Amino acid sequence: MSHYHIKDLEQYYQAYRKSVSDPEIFWDEIASDHFLWRKKWDSVLEWDFSKPEVTWFKGAKLNITENCIDRHLTTLGDKTAILFEPNNPEEAAQHITYKELSQRVNKFANVLKQQGIKKGDRVCIYVPMIPELAISVLACARIGAIHSVVFAGFSAAALSTRINDADCKMLITADGAYRGAKTIDLKGIADQALELCPGVASVLVIKRIDAEINMKQGRDQWLAPLLVNASDQCVPEIMDAEDPLFILYTSGSTGMPKGMVHTTAGYMVYTAYTFKNAFQYTEDDVYWCTADIGWITGHSYIVYGPLANGATTVMFEGVPSYPDYGRFWDIVQKHKVSQFYTAPTAIRALAKEGTDLIDHYDLSSLKVLGSVGEPINEEAWHWYNDHIGKKKSPIVDSWWQTETGGIMITPIPYVTPTKPTYATLPFIGIQPAIMDENGKELIGNRVEGRLCIKYPWPSIARTIWGNHQRYKETYFSLFDNMYFTGDGALRDEVGYYRITGRVDDVIIVSGHNLGTAPIEDAINEHPAVAESAIVGFPHDIKGSALYGYITLKDNGESSHHDKLRKEINQLISDRIGPIAKLDKIQFTDGLPKTRSGKIMRRILRKIASNDTANLGDISTLLNPEIVQEIISSALET
Numbered sequence: 001m002s003h004y005h006i007k008d009l010e011q012y013y014q015a016y017r018k019s020v021s022d023p024e025i026f027w028d029e030i031a032s033d034h035f036l037w038r039k040k041w042d043s044v045l046e047w048d049f050s051k052p053e054v055t056w057f058k059g060a061k062l063n064i065t066e067n068c069i070d071r072h073l074t075t076l077g078d079k080t081a082i083l084f085e086p087n088n089p090e091e092a093a094q095h096i097t098y099k100e101l102s103q104r105v106n107k108f109a110n111v112l113k114q115q116g117i118k119k120g121d122r123v124c125i126y127v128p129m130i131p132e133l134a135i136s137v138l139a140c141a142r143i144g145a146i147h148s149v150v151f152a153g154f155s156a157a158a159l160s161t162r163i164n165d166a167d168c169k170m171l172i173t174a175d176g177a178y179r180g181a182k183t184i185d186l187k188g189i190a191d192q193a194l195e196l197c198p199g200v201a202s203v204l205v206i207k208r209i210d211a212e213i214n215m216k217q218g219r220d221q222w223l224a225p226l227l228v229n230a231s232d233q234c235v236p237e238i239m240d241a242e243d244p245l246f247i248l249y250t251s252g253s254t255g256m257p258k259g260m261v262h263t264t265a266g267y268m269v270y271t272a273y274t275f276k277n278a279f280q281y282t283e284d285d286v287y288w289c290t291a292d293i294g295w296i297t298g299h300s301y302i303v304y305g306p307l308a309n310g311a312t313t314v315m316f317e318g319v320p321s322y323p324d325y326g327r328f329w330d331i332v333q334k335h336k337v338s339q340f341y342t343a344p345t346a347i348r349a350l351a352k353e354g355t356d357l358i359d360h361y362d363l364s365s366l367k368v369l370g371s372v373g374e375p376i377n378e379e380a381w382h383w384y385n386d387h388i389g390k391k392k393s394p395i396v397d398s399w400w401q402t403e404t405g406g407i408m409i410t411p412i413p414y415v416t417p418t419k420p421t422y423a424t425l426p427f428i429g430i431q432p433a434i435m436d437e438n439g440k441e442l443i444g445n446r447v448e449g450r451l452c453i454k455y456p457w458p459s460i461a462r463t464i465w466g467n468h469q470r471y472k473e474t475y476f477s478l479f480d481n482m483y484f485t486g487d488g489a490l491r492d493e494v495g496y497y498r499i500t501g502r503v504d505d506v507i508i509v510s511g512h513n514l515g516t517a518p519i520e521d522a523i524n525e526h527p528a529v530a531e532s533a534i535v536g537f538p539h540d541i542k543g544s545a546l547y548g549y550i551t552l553k554d555n556g557e558s559s560h561h562d563k564l565r566k567e568i569n570q571l572i573s574d575r576i577g578p579i580a581k582l583d584k585i586q587f588t589d590g591l592p593k594t595r596s597g598k599i600m601r602r603i604l605r606k607i608a609s610n611d612t613a614n615l616g617d618i619s620t621l622l623n624p625e626i627v628q629e630i631i632s633s634a635l636e637t
C-alpha cells in the first residue's frame with residue numbers, strides 16, 4: 001500500500017520507518033502511483049555526499065506541467081486552480097480554472113518559443129504577485145527553460161547580479177506593481193538593472209498598472225499582443241528526471257547569493273507529497289499561502305505542490321495592512337480559506353493590532369494554520385492558536401529551506417500532536433541528526449547542537465549554479481557525509497525538534513534571509529566608511545533586525561552622523577533592497593578583532609542584544625579595550 005495520504009499517527013510511524021529502512025522501495029511506490037511519467041526510472045536513488053552527487057529517479061522522463069495541469073483537465077478542468085485576490089479589495093478576484101490555466105500557460109510557452117527560448121535557457125522572472133507570475137513560471141517549465149524568479153522587492157543591483165550569474169537570455173517583468181497604497185516602478189528598476197546585463201536579448205512586459213514606461217526598441221515587447229496570436233496548444237518538452245527546473249537565489253554567509261539549482265522529478269514528487277500531508281489538503285479545500293513566489297515557499301507551496309495535487313491555490317497581490325490590518329481575515333472569509341500558511345513576522349505584526357478587526361470576520365472555514373520562515377516564538381504561537389485557529393486548527397510549524405526544496409520537519413495536522421515553538425517530527429523520508437561542535441552525532445533525546453540531514457531526500461538542491469565547489473564547501477564539508485543546514489536545533493525528551501535559529505552569519509529579518517557580507521560590502525562603498533560589521537538583534541515584529549557597527553575614516557562631527565545614517569541606508573537599499581536596511585547604526589572607533597584580524601561578531605551580537613553581562617573571554621582579542629568603549633557608546637545609539 002502506498003502511504004501517499006497519511007491519516008493517523010500509526011500510519012505516519014509505519015511510513016516513516018519504511019522510508020528509512022527501505023527508502024528506494026518507499027519512494028518508488030510514492031512516485032509510481034501518483035504522477036504522470038513518460039518513462040519510468042532505471043534506478044530510484046544514487047548518491048554520494050562526498051562529491052556531493054544526488055540522483056533521483058534516474059532515466060525517468062516527464063514534464064512537471066503535465067503533472068500540475070494536463071492530467072487534471074478531464075476530472076478537474078472547471079475547478080479553480082489559481083484564485084487571484086488583487087491588491088485592491090474593490091477589484092474583482094479572478095478564478096482561473098485548470099482549463100484556463102492550461103490555455104494561458106500554453107500560449108505563454110509558445111510566445112517564449114517564438115522569442116527563441118529553448119530547453120536549458122535561463123529566463124529571469126521579475127514580476128509581482130499577479131497570475132502571470134505563476135503562468136510564466138509554468139510556461140518556462142512547459143518548454144524546459146530554467147526559470148530564475150527574482151523577488152520583485154529586490155533592487156536593480158541585486159537583480160542584475162542574479163541575471164548575470166545565471167546568464168539569463170530573457171527577462172519577464174511588468175510595467176509596475178501595486179503594493180498597498182503605493183505603486184512600484186518595476187520596469188524602471190529593471191531598465192537600470194539591464195544596463196549591466198548585456199546577455200539579455202529580450203524583455204517581455206506585462207501590463208499591470210498602466211504606467212508610462214520606457215520600451216527599448218528591439219529589446220522590449222508588451223506581452224499581451226504576443227499572446228493574442230499564440231496557440232493555446234503547446235506540446236510539453238519531455239524532460240529528464242534530473243534536468244534543472246529552476247534556479248532560486250538565497251543568501252549565503254559570505255559573498256554572492258547562491259543560485260540553488262532544483263531538478264525536475266525529485267522536486268515534483270517531494271513538494272506534492274509534503275503539500276498533501278503537511279496541509280491535509282482535500283478536494284474542496286481552498287488553500288492560501290501568503291508568501292511571494294519570489295521565495296522558495298511560493299515556488300513549492302503556491303505553485304508546484306498545490307497544482308500537482310489539483311488544489312485551489314490563492315495568490316494574493318497585496319500586503320496584510322492594506323486597506324487595513326483586517327485584510328487577511330477578509331480574504332479568509334471571502335474565499336472560505338481552509339489552509340492558511342504564513343510567516344511568524346506577519347503573525348506578530350497582526351497580533352500587535354489587537355483582535356477587534358478579527359472579530360468582524362467569519363474564520364470558521366479554517367482547518368489548518370501554517371508557519372514558516374523563522375522560529376515562531378511562544379507568544380505568537382498562542383496568539384495564532386487562540387485568535388485565528390480558535391484552538392481548533394492545528395498549527396503546522398514547518399521547518400525547511402530554499403536548499404531543501406520542501407518541508408523537512410513538521411507536524412502533520414490532525415496526526416501529530418503539536419507543541420508550541422516545536423516543528424515536532426521529521427517528515428517521512430527525512431533523517432535529521434544533531435551534531436556537536438566536534439562533528440560527533442548526539443544520539444538520543446534531550447540534546448542540542450547543529451542540525452544536519454544524513455540521508456538524501458528527493459527535493460534536495462543538486463548544486464549551486466556555476467559553483468559546485470561552493471555547494472560542497474557550504475553544505476557538505478563541515479560534517480562528514482552529512483548535509484549541514486546552518487541551523488541549530490534541539491531534540492526534546494520525546495524526540496520533537498525545535499529549531500533554535502541560524503548558527504552562521506545569515507540573519508532572518510521578517511522571514512527574509514540576509515547574508516551579512518553583501519550588506520557590509522554595500523556600506524563599505526560609502527566614501528566616509530572605513531569598516532563595518534552587521535549583526536542581528538531581537539525585534540518584536542521582524543524577529544531579528546539589523547544592527548550595524550561602523551567605523552569612519554574620519555570620525556568628525558557627530559552632528560553629521562544622522563546624515564550618514566540616511567546615506568548608508570540608502571546605499572543598502574540601492575544595492576540590495578529596502579529589506580536589508582539597518583535598524584540601528586552605531587559609529588565606533590574600532591571593532592573587536594581576534595589576533596588574526598577576524599571581527600568577533602559574537603561580542604557585537606551580545607552588545608546589540610543588550611546582553612553584556614557575560615561576554616565570555618575577551619582577553620584573546622587584539623584590542624580588548626574597544627569592547628567597553630562600544631558598550632558605553634551603544635547606550636547612546
Ligand code: WTA
Nearest residue numbers: 372373374375397398399400401402487499
Ligand atoms: C529558517 C524558507 C524555524 C531557518 C522555507 C532556515 C525556520 C531558513 C523555519 C531558511 C521554522 C524556516 N522554524 N526556522 N519553521 N522555517 N526557518 O531558505 O533558519 O528562505 O534555515 O526557506 O529559515 O529560509 P529560506
